[in-house]
Amino acid sequence: MNSSALIHALVDGVLTGSVYALMATGLTLVFGVMDIINLAQGILVILGAYLSYTLSVHFGVDLFVGLLITIPTLFVVGIVIERLFVARLKGPERTAMSILVTYAISLVIEGILNEVYSINQVQLQAWYVNRSFPIFGIYLPYIYLLGFILAAALLGSLYYMLYRTRFGASIRASLSDQTAAALVGIDTKRVATICFGIGVAVTAAGGMIYGATNAFNASSSYDLISRLLTIIVLGGMGSLGGALVAGILMVMLQDIVAVVWSPIWSSMSFFVVLVIVLSLRPQGLFGKQSARVA
Template sequence: MGSRLFQALADGVLGGGVYGLMAVGLTLIFGVLDIINIAQGILVVLGSYLSYVLWVHLHIDVFLGLLFTIPAMFVFGVTVQWFFIRPLRGRERTSMSLLASYSVAIIIEGVLYQVFGSNYQSIQTSYTTSTINVFGYYIPYIYLYGFGLAVLFVVAVYYMLYRTQFGRSVRATMQDQTAARLIGIDVNRVAAITFGIGVAVTAAGGMVYGSINSFNPNTGADLISRLLAIIILGGMGSIAGALGAAVIMITLESLVDVFWNPNWSVVVFYVVLVLVLTFRPQGILGRKEARAQ
């Protein structure tokens, strides 16, 4: 009983950190641009494929490969925002941005199918096969490193937001885009860079996810549904809330999987989401006030 409980808690907390890492970029984009990037799930998968190619074909260590994949995904994110999201204007901007990001997701998924096919792939490295013994339970190093990356990225984002000049511009844009323009902030530049950062995070999330799970181009659909549930539960736009919600939900899912029935773990995931939002619609760390546009 005790070992099973520890196993469930360890898998939940560390796995939740991985999902939190993937959700950080999505909630950052929403917090600044006030849009939901439906393409975030397939972008995580794209990050997995990039790490897969670097490791399998070029024999570059997956963590060293982040030095290539993170900048590449940042540039890709800036490009997507500049050409697909920035031109959207008017009262229908939010709904149109959903269609735009969905279109980007379909394009990426189609390209991945053409290049890699529909077969499942996985990134098998020493990080996935090597384990550490904690109280008799063997934990793969990739879980520990993934959780560490999640904490590192959250700290880095908070440092950027509260300790840099660009971060002050970001926070001003999050609060009121019109006022930000009036005081001389280039809102378009802030939006493009922030979107790029949000997409760049998926490079790390995709690498860790692909090292733990098998993936194919269709994996993005399942990922985006989970990531949306996590950021809604954590509070839309709350980075700490996203990480906390990910740990809570994946831990709960792990407990149900171990002590009840694996077939019910996903159901319980979404039932808890509905129950929490019934009593706290703004999420765990969300705020009730609306933001001016």
């Protein structure tokens, strides 16, 4: 293994991994606060990518400027999904039901996207997608760097909101204990709705970068959601820092395996690592060991 491949794996791991971490953070936040597994996250990323595509191709809006429209749009989409479907789930099987409901939602969105955009793969275009910059002796398209900056900025503001604001405190309270949070007067329903909105809104940014670095169509969502799920399980479900570490780890590992062994097995390597980690540490890398889970 030559050193430039290792550098590529490390750089790509940090740059692309942070984007995955952003998308996974939305998922883990929703799970932590609401005990809801949102299987529609993958297709919502693709929806975000297609929205950016429409804005840039038909209206000539720059991809990053377009986020000013797509992020609020997906925030609203998230709120609507939560109010219409997710909030109605009650009872002991609601986590399992949430998987099925969000899967049904993703089927509907997938069908609509196939109708509107056809199943031919597209990729987002801009000057920074096609031009590259040198870093540690390797070349990467500018979009990787810009995507990293965007993901870091969004993750940073998300963390700021969570750890420095009053609303963030109520989210963290709901994360650690729903009932106790409700008892001290936090409107947990409102927190849940907004969390779901935020969790979905990050897919607009994630989707734009994903769409600029990969050719995609609606069925790319299956690959995405499986990666995002393994990231949040590896990091520990409900752990925000865990999602960040696991996201970066996933991309690095895949790049290294692709070089050392074969690109064919690279996507599988992460699942294998997940299985190994979980057999040693069932709660994931940073998960809380819960004494009693109903």
